[in-house]
Every structure is written in structure tokens, then in C-alpha cells.
Amino acid sequence: MAVVGMMGVSFVGPGEEVERIALSLLGAGNFEPMPPEVMMSGHPLGSRIQSFKENRYDALLEKLDRLWTEAGFMVPQRPAVTNVSETPLPELSAKVEELMRMKDKWRAAGEALRKEYEAWRAILEFGNVLREIGRGFGDLPRSPYTGIAIGILTRENWRRLSETSLAAPIMAMPLSEDSVEKTVTAVIFYNNDYKEDLQKILSSVHMRPITLNPEKYGMYDNPDAVRYRMEAIESAMLNRKATAAHYISENRFELGKLYASVYAMQRVYSLCRLRGEISGMMVLSGWTPRENYSSVSAMAEREAPNTVIIAEQGSVLEKEGNKLPTLLRNWPLVRRFQEIVRLYSLPAYSERDPTFVLAVSFCLFFGFMFGDVGHGLGLLAGTCFLEKKKIMGPGIASVMKIAGTFSVLFGFLYGSVFGNEELISPLWLSPMHSVNTMLPVSIGIGVAFLTIGMCFRLWNVIREGEWGEALFSPEGLAGLLFYWLALAQVASKAAGESILGNGVFAVIMLSLFLVMVFGNGISKYFFNGKMIDEGGITHAFSIFHAMMSFVSNTASFVRLAAFALNHAGLSMTIIVLGDVIENVPGGRLFSALVLLLGHLLIVGLEGLIVFIQTLRLEYYEFFGKFYHGGGREFAPVLWDRRNSAS
């Protein structure tokens, strides 16, 4: 139930040994690399490290992925490899390059076929247009003054060409449009004097020209002959497509081995991407959870006898200015609330993890404000539905499910099922009948909660050695005593007796107030402390603000009772509305409809509002007291690249 302690670990050894260590670390998935020159900045070797950043296997894997994809196969996922590749990089590169050359040859052949197909299709389309006006290719003008150009260009380039044609002595017409390829086949009539300028324009709009061969005009005029030719090319294109797939199937064992080797080395060097080198030795540094350190060092001793391990506690490295990653560890149910903490901000490495307190209080607040067996079950069902439909993410859905469960539990405590308080008897109280109990209880919960927040803050500042801040500030012990004493006095007065006489109470309160006002000076005197010197007026306002916050933050928890009453009231309204409608003709149906829609509205809208109010209490009243956040999540490099941070 805390932020997991980290160790900074560096391995210095021969490259092949560090590669083996990296492979094991990938399998364990508990190592986040960092630049060795940063990690070892305090070490004598630190300044001599030469650092690297690239992963030369990235490009190789990318190329192999493309080969698989273009052949119509799924890219192999997580190939099972237990050893680093013994084939050196140049050899792997050569093999991949050879495959790429083959792939490029197939692609070039495919491209040539596609262009040929495109040309015949354009000829067919132009022929269709000519036939529509009772003409054929043989009727095309062959005068020295007029020319015709046919070509294919993208839709956007066609727009540019047709616009330009308004200012140029040419006539451009679209023959057809391919909505899949987003291309237009166009024909352009021009004056031969303008041919040279037209070529420049057509080159600007990247028109792929189609050359008409006058000797084949007879064939062009026969649509069946053109279609026959197109079918032949189409079948050649299909055969070409199958070539790559066929090649991979035929050589699947060899290619699979090559892929696995490249994949393994790409993963190894993803982990070693931020590596260093010193006197021919490879240096790999990073963070690992403290609890894993013994297994990591045992593995390294076993796998890499000539490699030196340099380890340091995270807390020491943090003091040296390193920003450590945060890994939260909580009980399974509490873990689900990490999402709510993350939504605000992940705790910094040295900060207290508030997830446990947040989980307990979240359930309590939500149940308190939305306690109803029927509506709680509705919320659970709704959440399951939204999660299944992928409208709600699994993180928030799991929190909502727990919230729904607590809504059901509080429903039993309140004896409420869909707002009906007669079906089951309450195990504790009925909110509508116990307003006088609900209000003090909600205030009491608030006081306890705020006190926990203030204690957390106290713990934080004491840990930082800020004793003056801890003892004399309004958010420190002085403020806490002031708050509790005022509360105790108000509570005892309300009960008809005082714990302190008015005079004594006034003297103690005034003393605490003065301690807060002159906290800076006192701190300097006793602890040589360094409280923030913010100027007299600002300091006075900040104390005034702190005093007001005690009142406003406590009063804020009245919403617990208010929303519980609101829920009971709203449910009652729906029930009464249903009863009233029941007496009109067809009333039963309308009544059922009103009840159904009303309860859906309560579960959907009120559930959402209560969720927001609960978050508000957590983030504003609780986190605002002590929490800073700003942590960076621990991101280990994993064997499976789809889930890896790298």
C-alpha cells in the first residue's frame, strides 16, 4: 500500500553478457532504463562514459514487419526466443536487405502491372465517351495544330489542373473518377503551339500520361478486346500478389527464425537504447523495484560472470537530483482506485500514496450519498453494459462497480429499494426520518477526513525536516490544535456543557493564533528554520484564508447528508408521480413508464452527479491538504513490444 522503493542498478561488462542480462530483464519486465551517465554521475566512472541512443535493429524489424504485411500475413507477435541472437548485426542486416530487394522487385513488377491496367482502363473509358458521340479513336484529329493528352492524376491535382485551365489555352475534361484510388482520368485538348507549356503544367500536377498508339486504334475501338487485355493484366496482378505470400509460406521456418532473431535483438536494444560504453565495456543503467534487486543480481551473476553490478538505493539517488519513477502497489480491490489517483496526478516517488485512504473514503462517500439497493444494482448493471460496449474504460468501470456495490450496502443500511422504504427495514436509519442524525454524522466524517489530510501534510513536512512549518504554521500542528479545540468547544456547547471555560478557551485560541502569526520568527529562533518569507500582508491573508478554510472545508461535507436526502426526495417524487398517473386512463402503462424513466434518470444523472461530488471531496478537500503529485510512472521495457513503454 505504498509507492514501491526503487534501486538504481548499473551493469558494466562485455557487450554479449550485458545483452544476455537485458534479455532476462525483458522477460521479468521489471527494469526501466535510464542514461548511464546520469545514473552514475556521482561515480568515478561516470564522467568517462560515452553514451549511445540509437537502436539499429528498429529499422530491420520495421522492414520485416512490412514484408509480412505486404504479403497479407499478420505480423508475428511475441516470438518465443530464449537466447540473444548469435548472428552478428551485419549478417542479419544482409539477410533482411536481400529480402527487401526481392520485395522491391515484386513491388516494382506489381506497380508496372497496375500502371498498365490503369492505362487500358483509361483507354476503355475514353473509347466509351467517343462511342457515345458516335465516334472512334480513328476519328481523333491528327492535324498539326491540335493535340490530345490523356492521363491520370489525383483528385486534388485534377482540381488544380481544371482551375488552371481557366487561365490557359487548353480544354481539360474528366473522363472518370476512381473513388477508391481517389484519382481522376482526364483528357486535355490543346493547341500544338502550347505543347511545351502544357507539359510543364502537367508535370506540376503530376499527371501520369497515357500514350495512345495510333497503330492500335483498331483494338482500342473494340471494347471487348480492351476488357480481355485488362482481365489478363488483372490475373497477372493477382499472381504477383500471391508471390510474396507463397515465398513466406515456402520458407516459413527460415524466415520465422530470422524474424525471431531480429525481434529478440530489437527488444534487447530497446532496453539497451540508452546504453553507454567505457573502455570497450557496455554500460546499462536503470531502475528496478527494490524487492526485485536480489533476483536481478542473482540472475546477473549467473548469466554474466564478468559483469560488474553497481547498485544504489533510490532514496540516495533521489537526493542527488534524479527523478525516480513511481510504481504503486496496493491490495487488489484498492488497486482499482489507483486510476482515480492517476486521474489527478501520480504521486512523486518520495510522496505518500493516498490510494488506500481514497478507496475507503470514496466507497463511504458514494454509498452515503447514493444509498439504495435498487439503484445500486442499476448502477452495477449499467456499468457492466457500458464497459461491454467499450463506452466506459475498464479502469473507471471497476471503480464504478465498487461504488455500485457500496450503494447497495448503504441501501440496506437505509432500508431503501428504488426509493421505497417499506420493502425492507433499515439496518441503521432512514435518511428522510433522521435528518438530525445525518447532518452531524456527515460533519463528523468530514472532520475525521480533514484531520487525516492534515496529519499526512504534517508527516510530509516532518520528513522534509521542516520542523518550524510542522509545528507553527496554520496547516501544521498549531492549525490542527486550533481546529480541534474550536470543534470540541462548539460540540460541547451544543451538548449543553463546555470542556473549557470561556476565558481559558480564549487564551489558548489566542496563543495558538499568535503562534501561527509569528511562526516565522519562532521557527528561526528554535530551529534556524526556513519558513517562506512571503511578506506581512500576504502572511496575514494566508492565515485568514487557512482559518476560513477550516470552516468551509468542514461545511463542505454537509453535502454527504444533503445528497442522501436529495436521493430519497427524488426517489419519492418519482414514486408519487407514478401513483398519480396510475389513476388516468391507460395509467398503469404510463405509470410504469414514468417509474422506469425516473429510476433510469436517477441512476444515470444522479449517479453521475454523486460521482463528481465524491471526486470533488477527494481532490479538493483531501488532496488539497497535502498532495502534490507530479510523479512519473515506472515504465519497464517488456518483451512484448505492443505493451512496452519503449
Add this chain to the structure above:
Amino acid sequence: MLIVAPGSGGGRVAESVKARARRASLLKNEDFRHLLGLTSVSDVAVYLSKGAYAPIFKGFEIDRIRRADLEFLLGVSLLAESVAFKHYAGRKDKKFLDLWQEYFDVMLFKNHFRRKMGTPEWDPRLAADRGDDVLDMVADYQLTLVDKDKLFSADSLNDIIMSVKNAELRAALLEALSGSEDASAVRAPEIQKTGFNVGMALERHYLNNLYAHVAGLGGTEGQWLRVLVGTKVDLINIYWVYRVRRFFNMSPEEALTQILKARYRLDFNILTKAAFAEPDGMKGVLAGTPYAGVFDVDDGNAALRELEIERRIYAFVLAVAERVFLSGTLGFQNVAAYLTLKMLEVRDLIVVTETIRYGLDRSKAGLLLCRSLGKVN
């Protein structure tokens, strides 16, 4: 007085107020005069590190900073500023910022491409080998136009183009490459043409999409965003026509194939007139449009004339961005205007840095900035 544009929500108000507050942190004319009086690039960095640029210098030895590093950091600051606004932005505003930031992707892509082509003019501010550094420094930035991993690991021109996510742009770039997958296959005379075609395809994609987004926005906010982006679109269209006619020896019709699909106030007719006019006749073509003054430049020194036209274009955009703030309306247009001003400030800072680094005439450098600084002593 601030006027809340209809439909402005709390987030909009917050982002407007933030933009206005950030505008107050922009450098003043006095700052530029002071900067032009400094003697080294590191002096410029030290001066900047005391103001709004302080965060970008964290971890850098300012005393030993080089010009390329400083320009790189200024580029990073521009990106970081626009990313920071995303936290406040609603859906449409986020879309605008995504499209706006695509310019960074475009720069990154161009740099990789040019380096692979072997052309010398790759931009050190966002140099390809520093792409990682930029992304480390602006951790929240997500590349939208290109796949980062594919771009960084690409080892041929074709691979670089395949890193583009948008299928239509990818197709346009492949067309521009004309089948030359590997850099060595692009013959020397073709290098410049291929680079030009690729650059134009990217610019066209970027500006057309940005304008298409603001063209569909309603209300006062939409109007102002159209003014901001539309002015840029017009100026780019007219400037492209001018440049390709004057320096690339294109025919008028060929020049017209280069312009953007997006148009604001300069329609196809005006652009056609501009394309068919002699370069010196642009002034007459634009008479009666808001851009009449842009080409109204003294014909004396040819090189200075080109610099002055470019400066006037930037100055025009600067004036439009300032007008957004002077209008007093609250809305996302303030963010867009602020980012425009910031971009122009960075542009001017680069002019200042280069003037100092290469020992150019300081008194004339003031005339090259898009803000009106006059002659500097």
C-alpha cells in the same frame, strides 16, 4: 474593454485571459534595441533567460551557447507555448492547435528529407538529429502528421514518406518524389525540383487543412480566426505566385498550379492577374485589396527589395494579430493571435542572433525585423 464572444465558456475565458497575460510577456521594441546592442550570442541568451524564455534554458550552459543551439531552443519554446494551451482547450480549439502544431511535424519531416537528399539548407532549429531532444523537452507533444518511430528509423526517401500518416499527403509526396526511392537515384538537377515539390506539397497540406478548419467555425471567434489564418493564406498565395515567377522561371499558368486551394480575400481572378503580371506589376494588381502596400517597395537594390517584401508580409501578419487583441473580444482567437505574435518574435530574434553572430550591420538589422524599429544606432 473586454467583450465576451457569444458561446464563450469558462475554458475559453481562461485561455483568452492566459493569452492576454502571455502577450504582456512578449519582448518590447526596447528589448530588441537592447539586444541589437549586444556583442555575442551568449549575451542574447543571458538577456532572454531573465524573462519569459527562462524555462527553455534550464540545463544549458548559457555562457557557452552557440547560435544553432539558441535558435533550436527558440523553436522549442514556440512549440512548448502552443502545447501548454491544449490543457485548457475544448474539442474544436484542440483541433486548431493540433493543426497549428503540425507545422513542427512538417519542419521535422523536411529536415529528415533534406538531409537524406543531401541538400544543404536543412534547418538547424529543428534538426533531424535533435528531433528526440525536442520531444524530450516538450514531453506533452504528440506528433500527428508523421509516425515518429518510422520517421526516425527511415533509411530511404521512400521510408521517410511512408512515415506520413495521412494517405492523401503520402500519395502527393510520393508523386513529388517521382519514383526515386533512394536519395542516390535523384539526379543532381532533379534534387532542387524534388525538394521544392515535396516542400510545396507539405505546405499546401498544412495551410489548406488549417484554413478548412477555421472556415467552418461560427461566431465572432470563427470570424477572427478566419481573418488571422485567411490573411496568411492570401499572403502566401500571392507571394508564391511572385516567387515562382521571379525566381523559378515558371510560366503564369504553371505558377497558378502551385497556389493553395484555400482563398480568403484574394480570389482566383486576382491571383491569375498577379500570375500574368510582370513581377514589378504586383503593386498594381493588388491595388484596392488590403495587401496593396506589401509590394509597394522601392525598386533600388534588388536584394534589399526582396528582404523588404518578406518583412512587409510578416509585418502585415503581425498587425492583424495585434488587431485581434485590440478588438477586445474574448475567445480562442486570442490564443491564435498570441501564438502568431510569438512566432514572429522568434523570427525576429533569429534575425537579431544572426546579425550578431555574423557581425552584420546592426543599424540595418532593425529594418529587417517585422516590428517597426526604425534605424538602430
